[in-house]
Amino acid sequence: MPAEIFGEKYEFLPRPHILTFEEIERLARLFVAAGVSKIRVTGGEPLVRADLPELISKLSAIDGVDDLTLTTNGYLLAQHAAALKDAGLNRLTISLDSLDEEVFKKMSGRPQGPEKTLEGIRVASELGFSPIKINVVVQRGMNEHTLVDTARHFRGTGAIVRFIEFMDVGTRNGWELSKVVTASEILELIGAEFPIEPVSPNYRGEVASRYRYTDGEGEIGIISSVSVPFCGDCSRARLSTDGKLFTCLFASSGTDLKTPMRDGASDAELAEIIGRVWRKRDDRYSELRSKVTEFADAAGDRVEMYYIGG
Numbered sequence: 001m002p003a004e005i006f007g008e009k010y011e012f013l014p015r016p017h018i019l020t021f022e023e024i025e026r027l028a029r030l031f032v033a034a035g036v037s038k039i040r041v042t043g044g045e046p047l048v049r050a051d052l053p054e055l056i057s058k059l060s061a062i063d064g065v066d067d068l069t070l071t072t073n074g075y076l077l078a079q080h081a082a083a084l085k086d087a088g089l090n091r092l093t094i095s096l097d098s099l100d101e102e103v104f105k106k107m108s109g110r111p112q113g114p115e116k117t118l119e120g121i122r123v124a125s126e127l128g129f130s131p132i133k134i135n136v137v138v139q140r141g142m143n144e145h146t147l148v149d150t151a152r153h154f155r156g157t158g159a160i161v162r163f164i165e166f167m168d169v170g171t172r173n174g175w176e177l178s179k180v181v182t183a184s185e186i187l188e189l190i191g192a193e194f195p196i197e198p199v200s201p202n203y204r205g206e207v208a209s210r211y212r213y214t215d216g217e218g219e220i221g222i223i224s225s226v227s228v229p230f231c232g233d234c235s236r237a238r239l240s241t242d243g244k245l246f247t248c249l250f251a252s253s254g255t256d257l258k259t260p261m262r263d264g265a266s267d268a269e270l271a272e273i274i275g276r277v278w279r280k281r282d283d284r285y286s287e288l289r290s291k292v293t294e295f296a297d298a299a300g301d302r303v304e305m306y307y308i309g310g
């Protein structure tokens with residue numbers, strides 16, 4: 001979220017525009033009834049939402065949710081981790097692009113270094129969150145020289161570091177193809193320091209390709225969203241804070257569920273809308289993008305990553 005836009009004076013969406021916990025829970029139940037079994041709470045930054053553990057309790061109580069997880073920048077995690085665990089959160093993914101103070105500041109656009117995120121990871125790990133995943137978005141000329149240090153730091157701790165190719169989501173992150181460090185380059189960098197070998201996926205559609213250290217010190221993941229897109233296996237639906245349903249990270253518009261819900265739609269009517277969107281989804285932006293050599297449409301009217309959550 002660019003600091004020059006989202007500064008101290010920025011007016012975020014007024015409360016009435018965002019879904020209440022009850023509305024989120026109701027929609028979650030409808031998605032689970034339609035076959036969803038994994039829910040990820042993301043953002044924006046989910047830990048800035050007041051009383052978040054209350055939402056986690058509601059979601060974890062839904063029959064059929066096998067996996068409830070949350071993605072956070074970790075800044076406020078140390079203070080909230082225990083309440084989230086008590087509320088029923090199973091797993092955590094924490095974004096940490098570099099352990100290097102200056103690189104971290106540059107990539108987060110904030111004056112703080114990685115200490116608070118590391119503290120959050122430590123507290124979460126002591127509380128028994130497992131496995132903790134660490135997301136590292138890799139940008140050429142920015143943090144690729146710090147990847148091996150990040151891998152080394154988490155080797156043997158049980159945490160799984162996932163290196164993610166820098167994606168052209170939205171229009172404000174200064175994406176250029178030349179800034180993408182490909183999965184094979186990342187593998188080479190890490191493999192040159194620590195011998196690794198591939199491991200089979202945990203399930204079909206798992207976004208990260210898995211590798212384990214041959215000395216048994218754990219595993220890493222590589223997410224090749226740009227060089228080897230995986231649209232064909234994508235089974236994710238995304239619900240924005242203001243109640244829109246998206247079927248692709250690269251979509252330019254979503255389907256409004258909030259308005260019909262607030263206008264009194266029944267569960268069956270809402271389920272019908274969700275089913276209709278899902279049945280006709282055909283977006284496969286990453287695959288189409290990889291077919292062209294010039295990314296002329298890179299500045300289109302797509303939604304931003306901080307709106308749709310990753």
Ligand SMILES: C[S@@+](CC[C@H](N)C(=O)[O-])C[C@H]1O[C@@H](n2cnc3c(N)ncnc32)[C@H](O)[C@@H]1O
Pocket residue numbers: 042043044045046071072073093094095135136137164165166167168169173305306309310
């Ligand atoms: C958009 S964030 C939202 C959650 C939370 N605020 C955080 O920082 O983890 C979700 C994930 O998307 C990843 N991400 C953000 N921009 C990205 C990009 N351009 N390419 C690939 N991944 C990206 C982040 O690293 C993070 O792990």
